[in-house]
Amino acid sequence: MSEYLPEGKLILTQDNINTLHSFSLLSDAKKEGKILEARACVCDAEHNLIVDLGIMKGIIPREEGAIGIREGTVRDIAVISRVNRPVCFIITDFAVDENGERFAVLSREKAQQRCMKNYISHLVCGDVIDARITHLENFGAFADIGCGIVALMPIDTISVSRIEHPRERFTVGMDIRAVIKSIENGRISLSHKELLGTWKENANSFCAGETVAGIVRSVENYGAFVELAPNLAGLAESKDGVKAGQQASVYIKSIIPEKMKIKIIIIDTFDYKYNPQKPKYYCNGNHIDRFLYSPEGCSKLVETVFN
Incomplete structure (x- = not known):
């Protein structure tokens, strides 16, 4: 297993658990510079993180809390927000406090620096990676791509079917797959829709004559777009009382591949509370150069090319 995983994925591994319950193994981990994880239980008044190592206390000094804290390019909220959550770290020393307790x-900064050097700096556009959702904003989702290093997934890259807010697809803490969309000045942008299947792959799950579930995504003068799957929508004739989000x-x-269209009739609608489920992925590889969404023979070309 790679050590450069989103925070929280190492903490329950048997190797990590065993290490936190043995001073001898902790000492070995210090010598090896091994990345470990444990729960941050307190952030003190000086913004040092107190970490529960099981057999002893651990302290992450404020300036070691994350890349950029020391330089002032990252705000202290990056440290404070880790309380009651797993944090990755490297052991740099053992000491004794005023009460004689070891x-x-x-x-955490050194763990992140190693992750950047040995993993993230080698990523290229089109690489498919593991990520974990850390927080959601109107404009997109932020995801941990390794050791607490976060990248943005803009809202328009989450799925082909448009959504009002990322919470319609994700929940904080959800483990997902993502594609490296761009790398500019060391800043990584993620995409997701290319992993959710082509128009044809999604349409193959439906047949003309079926009545199925959907979500109303938008209501226009000429009809309503209803999402049948995150990467597939159909167009229905207008109907009184239909609202986006229902x-x-x-x-x-009918299903018309050459026009990339699915014609539908709305039977009924009702209000709906989103309960995002783990995404279904059609791509199982670790890299894609090109994603062709539109079906063969369709006059409209919809694709993503990763440079």
Whole structure:
């Protein structure tokens, strides 16, 4: 297993658990510079993180809390927000406090620096990676791509079917796959829709004559777009009382690949509270150069090319 995983994925591994319960193994981990994880339980008044190592206390000094804290390019909220959550770290020293209790001096910054050097700096556009959602904003989702290093996934890259807010697809803490969309000045941008299948792959799950579930995504003068899957929507004729965001039951009239269209009839709608499920991925590889969404023979070309 790689050590450069999103924070929280190492903490319950047997190797990590065993290490936190043995001073001898902790000492070995210090010598090896091994990346470990444990729960941050307190952030003190000086913004040092107190970490529960099981057999002893660990302290991450404020300036070691994250890349950029020391230089002032990252705000202290990056440290404070880790309380009651797993943090990765390298043990840099052992010391004794004023009460004679032994504790470990830790550095999250050094773990992140190693992750950057040995993993993230080698990523290229089109690489498919593991990520974990850390927080959601109107404009996109932020995801941990390794050792607490976060990248942005803009809202328009989450799925082909448009959404109002990332919470319609993700929850904080959800483990996902993502594609490296761009790398500019060391800043990584993520995409997601290319992993959710082409128009044809999604349409193959439906047949004309079926009545299926959907979500009303937008209501226009000429009809309503209803999402049948995150990467697939159909167009229905307008119907009184239909509003964006409602759950719908729809009858599939026809599926027309050459026009990339699904014609549907709205049978009923009702208000709906989103409960995002783990995404279904059609891509199982670790890299894609090109994603062709539109079906063969369709006059409209919809694709993503990763340079």
